[in-house]
Amino acid sequence: MIPFPTAVSPLIDALKDHNIIPIIVGGYVRDALIAHPTHDMDIELYGLTSLEELEVILKPFGKLNAVGKSFGVLKLSYQGLTIDFSPPRIESKHGAGHKGFEIEWFSDIDFARAARRRDFTINAIGYNPLTKTLLDPYGGIEDLKNKRLVCVDNNTFVEDPLRVLRAVQFVARFELTCDENLLRLCRDMILAGALNELPKERIFEELKKLLLLSNRPSLGLNLLKEMGGLSFFSPLEKLETTPQDPVSHPEGSVWTHTLMCVDEMAHMRTKENKRDIVLMLAALLHDIAKPFTTIVIEGVLNAPHHAEKGIEIARQWLMHITDDKSLIEGILPLVRYHGTPRKLYRNRASDSDILHLSTHVCIKDLLLISRADFFGRLFVSALPEKHDAGAWLYERASALNVLHAPPPPLLMGRDLIALGLTPSTRFKTLLDGAYEAQLNQEFTTSEQAKAWLVTQL
Structure with missing residues (x-):
């Protein structure tokens, strides 16, 4: 009953x-x-x-x-x-x-x-x-009691290619062990090109269930790797063979770090599905360019410019699973700037630097990705109690009122008209210059902005 x-x-x-x-x-x-x-x-x-x-x-x-x-x-x-x-x-x-x-x-x-x-x-x-x-x-x-995922019938199971991805998300959502027979069936299906038969919309739906409904998405992602399915989601398959500096990343490869990062992000989901899928995919893809940028510099492993170069790789990856352009454009800035909070904190950046950052990415979401990146690893010494760079940036961005969005422009087209200017293509140049000056903190009030404008005419 x-x-x-x-x-x-x-x-x-x-x-x-x-x-x-x-x-x-x-x-x-x-x-x-x-x-x-x-x-x-x-x-x-x-x-x-x-x-x-x-x-x-x-x-x-x-x-x-x-x-x-x-x-x-x-x-x-x-x-x-x-x-x-x-x-x-x-x-x-x-x-x-x-x-x-x-x-x-x-x-x-x-x-x-x-x-x-x-x-x-x-x-x-x-x-x-x-x-x-x-x-x-x-x-x-x-x-169910023994937490095993077993197929009902070998012959009927292999007829539906979507079941490979259903197995992946079920293992993660319910923290199950994949039966060896089921694992073999899925491997054979992938080798036979089963995933290529699926429309991207169905693939994305299963990925969303994996990333939004499981406490440990890493279980499903690791199962996908065991099945030989990562190459379908290339270049994820390259992450496992990409090493990292053992001091900053003692957990090992980029793949291991990525799984830890995704699980960390799962614990911070907001319960807003659209926002959460952006955050989860950004966590999955934040180091996607490391296989192409990792080099040894003075005996130390490093991946210079991997965040910048990750934008196009992440874009191509996302286009493989969805046509939702707004979703893609929400993820890419998080990939691009995921390491910026640490850099700003290390350099004791100015308010102007933070204002400029707010025009490129939602700082509140960036702080979640940065935190997942920071705690999604092992530590040589004791686990830190907090993410210092994140706490610092949160306080500064809150004080500047740019945690959620960039500052509104202090100078508007109506201000130019009030000064007797006739609307023209020059308006854009003046307004763009004014906003840049505002971000550089050359003025901080509307009155100061108008006074600045007079000097530009």
């Missing part, structure tokens, strides 16, 4: 009254068994004669979303849950990619046969709310 929302009982009773047996399947059951909160529920309906019949039954419970009706799925928002209803189905491969399946719907097959199409045993557990019993034909409960 699993915890079951009593508010759904009238809906279950309505299905029962029509001789339909509802079986709750997939993630809801899995998550209930590990006390993981979820608001999504999938219900397979045994004995259903048609989707039209189902629409009539469900109509009193709320508005139905019939977008998936052609695929045999009706969606209902009810009592705080999003519920997908469908008859049990069997899928057979007929083409390449994640969508290359023919689907057959049945009302009378048994649960074990229907569940055989599922990817992992932990997702092939069902729950009958009428009899309050669990259905577990493939041993998913035991695998």
Whole structure:
């Protein structure tokens, strides 16, 4: 028996009254068994004669979303849950990619046969709310208890290339051990080019789950490496063979540091998904250029200009997984300036330096990346209590009121017009020069800005 929302009982009773047996399947059951909160529920309906019949039954419970009706799925928002209803189905491969399946719907097959199409045993557990019993034909409960990720069926698993990435994010999210047989299947699929069959949108969705829903994304990233999948996300595969200075990075390679950095960033997620995926991908890519810049200088390993050179490498990497230009443009400045807080602190930079930095990157987000970079490593001596450079920059940027955004310009076009100037192309030159002077702290008030302007005319 699993915890079951009593508010759904009238809906279950309505299905029962029509001789339909509802079986709750997939993630809801899995998550209930590990006390993981979820608001999504999938219900397979045994004995259903048609989707039209189902629409009539469900109509009193709320508005139905019939977008998936052609695929045999009706969606209902009810009592705080999003519920997908469908008859049990069997899928057979007929083409390449994640969508290359023919689907057959049945009302009378048994649960074990229907569940055989599922990817992992932990997702092939069902729950009958009428009899309050669990259905577990493939041993998913035991695998969940022992924290193992096991595929249901070798033959059906390899038909869907997306399952490779699902394995990666499941291992990370639920901190599981990948079964050796499953690992072998995924390796073979990658060697056969399975990931190349996937559209970038589906790849990105699985990466987002890995980076946003797991406390230790490194578990999934390391599994991807074991599978031989890093080359698909090149040049990540080069990070493991790129050494670092053992004094500043005693943890070892750039890959090891990157994994530690990503895990550190996961502990600082903001719960704003768009912002968090920017931060997580910036942490993953912050040292992406080190394999191309690492050299030995006077006997010490160094990677000069890796932040600057990382911009284009990171851009190409991101374009491989998403077309979201605003997302990409949000990540690149964090890659470019990830080491700047330390440099500014070391050089005891001026307020003007900090004001200029605020025009290139959100300093608050940069401080999170800088902190993840600082603590995402081992230390020769005791673990520092705080990130001194970050604390210093936070205080200075807060005092200057540029923690979230650059300062607004003190001189505007209306000020030029007030002085009798006619709008022209010269306006931009004057305003750009004024803003640069403002950042250089040649003036700090509007009145001072206007006085400065007079000297430029």
